Amino acid sequence: MSRTPPERTNGKKPLLxxxxxxxxxxxxxxxxxxxxxxxxxxxxTLVGRNGAGKTTTLRAIMNLLPRRExxxxxxxxxxxxxxxxxxxxxxxxxxxxxxxxxASLSVTENxxxxxxxxxxxxxxxxxxxxxPNLAERRNSPGTKLSGGEQQMLAIAxxxxxxxxxxxxxxxxxxxxxxxxxRIGDVLIELKKxxxxxxxxxxxxxxxxxxxxxxxxxxxxxxxxxxxTSQLDAKMDRLNEVVGV
Amino acid sequence: xxxxxxIALPALLGQLLIGFINGSFYALLSLGLAVIFGLLRVINFAxxxxxxxxxxxxxxxxxxxxxxxxxxxxxxxxxxxxxxxLIERTMLSRLYDLDHLYGLLFxxxxxxxxxxTFRWYYGAAGQPYATPQLLxxxxxxxxxxxxxxxxxxxxxxxxxxxAVWLLIEKTRLGAYLRAATENPQLVQAFGVNVPLLxxxxxxxxxxxxxxxxxxxxxxxxxxxxxxxxxxxxxxxVVVIGGMGSIGGAIITGYVLGILEGLTKVFYPxxxxxxxFVIMAIVLMLRxxxxxxxxx
Numbered sequence: 160m161s162r163t164p165p166e167r168t169n170g171k172k173p174l175l176x177x178x179x180x181x182x183x184x185x186x187x188x189x190x191x192x193x194x195x196x197x198x199x200x201x202x203x204t205l206v207g208r209n210g211a212g213k214t215t216t217l218r219a220i221m222n223l224l225p226r227r228e229x230x231x232x233x234x235x236x237x238x239x240x241x242x243x244x245x246x247x248x249x250x251x252x253x254x255x256x257x258x259x260x261x262a263s264l265s266v267t268e269n270x271x272x273x274x275x276x277x278x279x280x281x282x283x284x285x286x287x288x289x290x291p292n293l294a295e296r297r298n299s300p301g302t303k304l305s306g307g308e309q310q311m312l313a314i315a316x317x318x319x320x321x322x323x324x325x326x327x328x329x330x331x332x333x334x335x336x337x338x339x340x341r342i343g344d345v346l347i348e349l350k351k352x353x354x355x356x357x358x359x360x361x362x363x364x365x366x367x368x369x370x371x372x373x374x375x376x377x378x379x380x381x382x383x384x385x386x387t388s389q390l391d392a393k394m395d396r397l398n399e400v401v402g403v
Numbered sequence: 404x405x406x407x408x409x410i411a412l413p414a415l416l417g418q419l420l421i422g423f424i425n426g427s428f429y430a431l432l433s434l435g436l437a438v439i440f441g442l443l444r445v446i447n448f449a450x451x452x453x454x455x456x457x458x459x460x461x462x463x464x465x466x467x468x469x470x471x472x473x474x475x476x477x478x479x480x481x482x483x484x485x486x487x488x489l490i491e492r493t494m495l496s497r498l499y500d501l502d503h504l505y506g507l508l509f510x511x512x513x514x515x516x517x518x519x520t521f522r523w524y525y526g527a528a529g530q531p532y533a534t535p536q537l538l539x540x541x542x543x544x545x546x547x548x549x550x551x552x553x554x555x556x557x558x559x560x561x562x563x564x565x566a567v568w569l570l571i572e573k574t575r576l577g578a579y580l581r582a583a584t585e586n587p588q589l590v591q592a593f594g595v596n597v598p599l600l601x602x603x604x605x606x607x608x609x610x611x612x613x614x615x616x617x618x619x620x621x622x623x624x625x626x627x628x629x630x631x632x633x634x635x636x637x638x639x640v641v642v643i644g645g646m647g648s649i650g651g652a653i654i655t656g657y658v659l660g661i662l663e664g665l666t667k668v669f670y671p672x673x674x675x676x677x678x679f680v681i682m683a684i685v686l687m688l689r690x691x692x693x694x695x696x697x698x
Binding site for chain 2: 221222223243244245246247248252253255259261262263264268271272273274276320
């Protein structure tokens, strides 16, 4: 299995750098020498079948795995010794696959929950402008929202915090096409604002609209990475590995 | 004389008041237990010992330093909270990754050690603690005579319960607490120091028990076993209300105290078991408790 060297743009250092990352759940070794780079303002997408280690990679970056080894750097800062609750303060946050909306908190409370970690986050007004349907439901309990609204809330609450990197785990899963479209628009909007995104996504049609590069994962390994322009040429290979 | 169901009104109201006072302690203690269980998932068997510690701290402050009831009402719960925070940090926190049973066993052992130590030094007999001067005497309400201090306990416990409820339901700290109760990992990933939150929560719950202990000192005597006598009933209250429900714990505490008081009037023989009978019925019909969520 060959490690593909990441593409570098003009020799600039990546904002998020993962080198030879190994991860374990208890005894089972689930990530094997995973390496990836995320340049500032770039969007990359991890693809692979279920159980390939995509979610685990995100969790390992957020330091939510019981055991991990290797290198993770944000802005050249060594993240391996940073405790979980300090990780976000380096400008990174996470939208989990299950969205993680808190049932005992109202929409507004969910929105205000993640502490500000840096300046430059969006104001609540700006967020409600971007997500008008959340504004209408600001006093409802978080879990009374539809799946799409919950997904938008999960993204929205991070925009307040001033993070520069967002990890998104299957943001379109189980949502209607019109909602997927809406979430795509939001991600493109965020890209325009300079946000750096790491996406886990099975939906290629969705991912190709936002992603600059793809990383293909299988059995806890990164197989290869390629720019979105090569997506069509790689489709046979993707179908073989991902099985869509 | 006014009679209701063949019972003299003053007797009825008298027992109602006693029930309300007992209910005040049930509410304060089950509130602390519910707060701790909600976030830490620890069934805090040391709660009775922490209540006793609050009362004893007030007693010792008075005997050894002359510090009276009012300062003790603030200082003693803080001391209990600080000791409990230290215990959580150094010992209890090591058990979170294990089965919940270990937390229960640990706090049970802790209670035995604390109570045993105090028994060794002070014996099983109670020490009297005088009612504060300001609240001595009583007020004639027309239908009954209300000792001022007992009236104060009822009002104080309502105020404290309401304050804690507001803290948890309406503040940012409370939102962290509720969110961490649901999904501690995600809250931590957002940059909240959840281990610190756990320590503060344990200290808050234990501090509430300590506060209840100080309030109890002038009514009941200060004795090493005052907590273990009470805690069994309080656990029944928590089971009836539903583990982890803050409002439920408060309301159930008062209601059961009053029900117990009424039972003393209408069928005194059952007054000691009424809480447990209700617990058994609730467990059969609604295992998650009246206000609890199915887990």
